[in-house]
Amino acid sequence: MKAFWCLFALGIFLQIPEGQAQCPPPFETFVLGGSGVEFCLYFDMEVKRDWHEGRTACQSLGSDLADLDYEDLHWQVISYIHKHQECPPGFKVYILRESGMEMCLNFASDVRRDWHEGRKYCKSLGAELACLDYEDLHLQVIDDLYRTQDMLDEGFHVGCTDEVTEGEWLWTDGTKVNLSSCHWYPGQPDSVENQNYCCLYQNNYLYSSCPNGMKLFTLCMI
Incomplete structure (x- = not known):
């Protein structure tokens, strides 16, 4: 089972529909430590947007705003950001x-x-x-x-x-x-x-x- 998300530079998380066999480019796979459920996240760091602009941008990908209240997903996102920032x-x-x-x-x-x-x-x-x-x-x-x-x-x-x-x-x-x-x-x-x-x-x-x-x-x- 996969759920699909994307992240924009202002910390905005968005969801795209389930049902795809693997994370579509440029999404990356995150696996929950407890259940093993896989999430696909997209970190768009090219443009800073406000909340509404971010939602519009992700809706263009067939997605919408979401949250990270799933087991250790939020912690994994924090870890990812810190590992990839300068x-x-x-x-x-x-x-x-x-x-x-x-x-x-x-x-x-x-x-x-x-x-x-x-x-x-x-x-x-x-x-x-x-x-x-x-x-x-x-x-x-x-x-x-x-x-x-x-x-x-x-x-x-x-x-x-x-x-x-x-x-x-x-x-x-x-x-x-x-x-x-x-x-x-x-x-x-x-x-x-x-x-x-x-x-x-x-x-x-x-x-x-x-x-x-x-x-x-x-x-x-x-």
């Missing part, structure tokens, strides 16, 4: 040891910014404040920081906050943060109301809740 200037490539997925990180150490200023800066680069909850990425970052003498006494803002609801930590994409993971420093995050932003703090570089308005360097990720 990090822009100023970003360093990190390769996850288990999956081989590539992540692009920028250590913005030119100016110390508060959390919101840092996020605005990341967005100006086409990036977002970093989330390091990917396999061994956090460990690789910590190792790099320990190897960089100029960074040893510095901290970095990363992309989660509980500014909306005290104690409810969310990533910038709205997903909940795992507060029991080993990424957090013991005892963190605390329940202090004026410490609403996550950072990698000096000496250990585990997640900590840092005071509002605190000026740190910024860690951006694509």
Whole structure:
């Protein structure tokens, strides 16, 4: 059984009718890890489109907008994108040891910014404040920081906050943060109301809740 999808550059996923024996060019095959169902995805990176333009373009292929809520399909798509993208200037490539997925990180150490200023800066680069909850990425970052003498006494803002609801930590994409993971420093995050932003703090570089308005360097990720 196959289902057919295509992906446009703005993150728009589209479906074309079932019934074909194999993925038609230029679609590629993705196999779900649990059921073995095969999906055909098309990554069109030539033209950036808005939502309606993307839908029109895929309808010209006999397809329509779709979602990725099928087992591990979304994760496979994320992995594919990271493996096939090139990090822009100023970003360093990190390769996850288990999956081989590539992540692009920028250590913005030119100016110390508060959390919101840092996020605005990341967005100006086409990036977002970093989330390091990917396999061994956090460990690789910590190792790099320990190897960089100029960074040893510095901290970095990363992309989660509980500014909306005290104690409810969310990533910038709205997903909940795992507060029991080993990424957090013991005892963190605390329940202090004026410490609403996550950072990698000096000496250990585990997640900590840092005071509002605190000026740190910024860690951006694509």
